[in-house]
Amino acid sequence: MKIATCLKEVPTQDSRYELADGGMWIKESDLTFGVNECDEYALEEALKLGEEHGGEVTILTLGCQRAEKSIRKGLAMGADRGILIRDEKDQLKSPHAVALALAKVLEREKYDLILTGTQSDDWGYTQTGVLVAQLLGLPHATIVMDIQANPAQKTVKALREMESGWFQWVELPMPSLLTIQAGISQVRYASLKGIMQAKKKEIRSIELSDLGIDFSSVPQLEVRRVYFPTTDKKAEILEGATEAVIEQLIEKLKKEAKVL
Amino acid sequence: MAGAIYTLIDHSQGKIQSASLESLVIGQRMAEDAGSSLHALILGHRIEFLAEQLTNSRIDSIVLLDDPKLEVYDPDLYCEALHQILNKKQPHILLMGHIYQNIDLAPQLAAVMNKGLLTDCIGYHKAEDGFTFTRRMFRNKLNADVQIRSPHPWIITIQSGSAIVDDLREGGAQIIEESVDLSTVEVRRKLLKSFEASKGKVDLSKAEKIIAVGRGIKKEENLDIIGDLAEVLDAEIAASRPVVDNEWMSRDRQIGSSGQTVTPNLYVACGISGAIQHIVGMKNSQCIVAINTDPNAPIFNIASYGIVGDLLEIIPALTKKLRKE
Ligand SMILES: Cc1cc2nc3c(=O)[nH]c(=O)nc-3n(C[C@H](O)[C@H](O)[C@H](O)COP(=O)(O)OP(=O)(O)OC[C@H]3O[C@@H](n4cnc5c(N)ncnc54)[C@H](O)[C@@H]3O)c2cc1C
Ligand SMILES: Nc1ncnc2c1ncn2[C@@H]1O[C@H](COP(=O)(O)O)[C@@H](O)[C@H]1O
Numbered sequence: 248m249k250i251a252t253c254l255k256e257v258p259t260q261d262s263r264y265e266l267a268d269g270g271m272w273i274k275e276s277d278l279t280f281g282v283n284e285c286d287e288y289a290l291e292e293a294l295k296l297g298e299e300h301g302g303e304v305t306i307l308t309l310g311c312q313r314a315e316k317s318i319r320k321g322l323a324m325g326a327d328r329g330i331l332i333r334d335e336k337d338q339l340k341s342p343h344a345v346a347l348a349l350a351k352v353l354e355r356e357k358y359d360l361i362l363t364g365t366q367s368d369d370w371g372y373t374q375t376g377v378l379v380a381q382l383l384g385l386p387h388a389t390i391v392m393d394i395q396a397n398p399a400q401k402t403v404k405a406l407r408e409m410e411s412g413w414f415q416w417v418e419l420p421m422p423s424l425l426t427i428q429a430g431i432s433q434v435r436y437a438s439l440k441g442i443m444q445a446k447k448k449e450i451r452s453i454e455l456s457d458l459g460i461d462f463s464s465v466p467q468l469e470v471r472r473v474y475f476p477t478t479d480k481k482a483e484i485l486e487g488a489t490e491a492v493i494e495q496l497i498e499k500l501k502k503e504a505k506v507l
Numbered sequence: 508m509a510g511a512i513y514t515l516i517d518h519s520q521g522k523i524q525s526a527s528l529e530s531l532v533i534g535q536r537m538a539e540d541a542g543s544s545l546h547a548l549i550l551g552h553r554i555e556f557l558a559e560q561l562t563n564s565r566i567d568s569i570v571l572l573d574d575p576k577l578e579v580y581d582p583d584l585y586c587e588a589l590h591q592i593l594n595k596k597q598p599h600i601l602l603m604g605h606i607y608q609n610i611d612l613a614p615q616l617a618a619v620m621n622k623g624l625l626t627d628c629i630g631y632h633k634a635e636d637g638f639t640f641t642r643r644m645f646r647n648k649l650n651a652d653v654q655i656r657s658p659h660p661w662i663i664t665i666q667s668g669s670a671i672v673d674d675l676r677e678g679g680a681q682i683i684e685e686s687v688d689l690s691t692v693e694v695r696r697k698l699l700k701s702f703e704a705s706k707g708k709v710d711l712s713k714a715e716k717i718i719a720v721g722r723g724i725k726k727e728e729n730l731d732i733i734g735d736l737a738e739v740l741d742a743e744i745a746a747s748r749p750v751v752d753n754e755w756m757s758r759d760r761q762i763g764s765s766g767q768t769v770t771p772n773l774y775v776a777c778g779i780s781g782a783i784q785h786i787v788g789m790k791n792s793q794c795i796v797a798i799n800t801d802p803n804a805p806i807f808n809i810a811s812y813g814i815v816g817d818l819l820e821i822i823p824a825l826t827k828k829l830r831k832e
Contacts, residue, residue, distance in 0.1 A: 260780075263803055264649055273649070343617070343624075365610075368646055372626050373605075374614035381618030386695035387582070389611040404699065408765060409607045410519060412706070416699040423695075430752030466623035466657035471639050476650045476805070482797060482813030492814055493825050496796065497832075499812055504794040506716070506773040507740075 248302035248398050251353055252293040253363040253376070254321055255283040256314040260368070270472050282317045285364030289427040291434045292394055293362050294325045300398050303327045305358075309348055311335050315450055322445035323437035329450040338455065341468040342370070346378035351458050354383055360403060361424040365390050376426035387424045388417050392431050396421070509543040510599025510659060513570075515589075516549040517608060518557050525672055526604025532670035533631070534602050535565060540633045543599060546570055547680070550588055552578035558682045565678025570596070576689045580608055583694050586615045591687040593620065598660050600638070605664035617662050623655035624662040629669045642666075647782060647805035667764075668787055707759020709743075716742035716773045719762055719789070720750055723778015723799065723818055727755045732819070733777065736826045745769070747779050763788035777818045781806030798822070 258264075258278040267274040282290075293304045306321045308314050309332040318329035332348055339345050353361060361383075363376035380387035392414070393406035401421045406414055408428060419425075437445070485495045500507040514534040517524045531547060538545035544567040549558050551573065558571045572592060576584050589612075593601065603609045605627045617624035628640040632652060639654045640663060655661045711717060718737045724730060737744045746756040748763060762769055764784040774792035779785060781797070781804055789795070790809050797810035798818045807813045814821055 258645065260646065261801065262645070262648075263801070264645060273645075341623070342614075343621075346618070370644060371642075371646070373610050374617070374624055374626055377611070377614035378618045381615050387611075387615070388696065390607060407607075407611075409701075410524075412704045412765070413701060414704060415701040418697040418699055420695060430748060433753075464621065466617070466621065466655065468623065468625065469654045469656050471634075471652045471654055473644070473649055473651045475803075476643070476647075476808060478808045482795075482807040482810035484802075484807070484813045484815060486815075489816065489820055489824050490828075492816070493821065493828050496812060496814065496825070497828065500773065500794065500796070504773070504811060506794045 248296060248300045248359045248396065249305075249357065250293045250296055250302060251305045251307055251356075251358040251361045252286070252290050252326070253349060253361070253379070254286040254290060254306050254308050254317060255364070255367050256280050256308065256310050256317040257283045257367060257369040260284070266473060270474055271470070272473055280313060280317070282320060283364055283368050285366060285427055285429040287434045288429050288431050289362040289364050290321050290324060290326060291432055292427055294435070295432070296360065296394065296396055300396060302359075305330060307349060307352060308332070309334055309339070309345055309455070311337065318450055319445055320437065322448045322450070323441040324435055325441060328448055331450055331452050332455055332458070333452055334455045339462075341466055342372045342375045343378055343466045344462050346375050346382055347460055347462070347465055348455060348458060349375070350379050350382040351460055352453065353379065357422070359398065359401075359421045360396065361385070361422070363424065363426050365426045365428050376424060380424035383424070385423050386419045387426070388419060389426045390428045391425045392428055394425065509541040511544045511546060511567075511596065512538050512541070512600045512602065513546045513548050513596065513598045515601065515603035515609070516547050516557070516561070517604060517606060518549070518551065518554065521557070523557055523560060524604055524606060526606045526665070526667045528672045528675060529667065529670040530602045530604050530665040531564070531566070532672065532674045533665055535676055537600070537631060537638065541638070546596075546598070548572070548592065548601075550577045550585060555682070562680050562682065563677055564680060565676040566680040569680050569682045571682050571684050572687060573684065574687065574689060576692075579698060581694055581698070582612055582615050582696060583692050584689055585612050586619055587689055587692045588687045589616050590619055592685060593660055595685070601660050601662050603662070603664050605666050609664055613662055613664055622660055622662055623657040624664075625653055625655055626664045627666045628663055629666050643783070646780065648803055666783060668790070707757060709757070709759040711743055711745055711760065711762070711767050711769045714743040714769060714771050716740050717745050717762075717769060717771045717789075717792075718742050718775045718777065719745040719747065719779060720756075720777045721747040721779030721785075722749045724750065727753070729819060730755060732822045732826065736775075736822050736829075739826055739829045740773075742773070742775075747782075747785050776806050776810065777822060779806055780804050781809065
């Protein structure tokens with residue numbers, strides 16, 4: 248089975264953000280970056296399918312040069328090779344444009360299965376995977392919690408999570424695309440051997456501009472303003488040393504909130 | 508008058524989804540602000556009774572698409588039906604709830620029609636050159652106002668909880684039946700079976716106090732301190748999804764959109780960041796206390812009291828103090 252898995256590099260979860268460009272964007276220089284959470288799970292699923300059915304796992308990332316580190320991490324987990332579409336100037340301003348670039352590279356090879364995450368941790372659009380599927384003319388299933396592939400019959404079964412505790416099993420012909428939910432299984436750690444081997448694995452770089460895509464008719468999104476959320480109800484932050492804070496809290500819970 | 512606004516009315520098990528009614532509330536406001544007409548759009552089979560439930564709402568019309576092929580959701584059939592109806596009606600904007608079904612459907616529709624899709628919006632502003640939509644980014648830590656730059660219709664999905672269903676304004680609406688031709692659609696995805704996850708034994712909906720723990724607990728061994736605090740407070744313990752995914756707590760103690768919804772008097776969120784999927788399950792608690800090392804964690808936006816600090820230090824100290832009392 249030939250599997251491709253999309254992997255995005257995003258600011259790590261503990262990132263603290265500062266605004267820049269007069270509230271038009273954030274300061275990126277102080278951030279640390281890592282693999283998007285559900286993309287790690289997608290890669291894990293790809294590796295398991297590869298182990299079960301034989302075949303090759305390719306990681307596909309669109310991002311700047313820095314993202315090579317995240318691809319390398321995926322190779323250390325066991326993926327066979329990586330492709331980086333370099334968008335150094337962060338030109339692509341919509342999931343549609345990103346999906347078009349990803350699809351352009353994916354269509355060059357005949358993958359049996361394409362996996363993406365459900366949602367990116369930075370933009371959180373929850374649409375790139377399905378857009379890629381549709382642009383490639385492939386069927387899809389979203390928010391997948393379990394996968395059973397049958398390469399001989401060229402079908403794949405996917406367990407979709409749905410509203411209020413409901414699930415459904417669906418069957419798709421391969422090739423097809425699945426968007427993977429975080430928590431589908433346990434993500435493996437890279438072994439020392441894996442890390443050593445990853446150094447020798449191929450990461451092919453493709454310049455975005457070399458893909459020859461005409462983005463002029465692609466739906467674009469324009470960010471007008473970025474700001475910290477304000478709510479009517481914001482927590483009263485209790486300050487001081489641990490002892491003092493705890494005393495305040497107990498006092499407040501008893502006298503103000505009257506819940507103790 | 509600006510172009511029409513349509514709101515997709517989703518339903519399951521014979522009930523209209525509240526996310527759709529919330530979207531309709533937002534649609535009413537947008538229509539008023541823009542001076543445009545508002546229409547509800549409902550797809551399915553034998554669902555006239557659902558359309559009738561909307562006839563006394565302030566909407567210009569209820570477009571009903573009743574077709575046996577739309578009885579059960581399928582992305583190819585629903586996408587084609589929406590495509591045809593949107594081509595016919597040429598609306599400005601199509602609103603829908605950001606629910607699982609639309610996460611599956613909306614991007615396919617956007618790709619087929621080559622139209623802009625903005626997901627999980629929590630509100631809108633009216634700018635001189637049209638609407639901009641507010642959505643959360645970076646795991647809820649920042650808001651962004653975003654505009655779609657492409658020809659209409661724009662497809663907008665609305666986050667659950669962005670409006671209050673009771674705010675739906677009354678009026679009168681006629682049902683207009685439309686039909687679509689789905690005879691050439693090739694259904695690629697086969698539905699094998701739908702099932703409801705077995706309900707666990709634990710019902711937290713009536714709990715008065717809940718101590719909930721998130722990924723900030725770091726290790727399973729550390730859970731003991733949560734249990735100790737719960738014991739002195741006579742509280743139930745609960746968790747965010749990653750803790751449950753790690754199998755550190757049973758699934759029936761998960762709070763959130765794919766877990767339980769609770770409304771205790773006291774909800775202590777320990778090392779929980781405050782992702783929307785968690786918040787929808789506990790935001791109506793009477794008093795929320797958040798303990799988190801990150802002063803910008805979104806959980807502080809909905810908590811009553813916050814402590815910025817290490818839960819591994821604060822929780823045991825709190826337990827000790829309460830024991831003494
Ligand atoms: C379709 C879907 C459904 C979902 N359903 C649910 C659901 O039902 N319930 C749910 O909870 N999630 C759900 N999620 C997942 C949700 O998006 C979040 O990923 C999840 O809620 C995050 O859990 P968390 O806050 O424990 O972890 P994180 O977001 O990783 O947050 C951990 C927090 O702990 C803090 N922390 C770290 N160390 C310490 C310390 N020593 N002391 C104090 N604080 C510390 C950090 O600052 C951080 O804020 C769902 C997601 C999707 C896509
Ligand atoms: N720049 C990118 N490079 C690789 N994969 C991406 C990129 N952007 C999005 N994806 C994939 O699409 C999924 C959904 O992203 P989003 O639509 O932004 O929420 C992610 O989890 C990734 O798997």
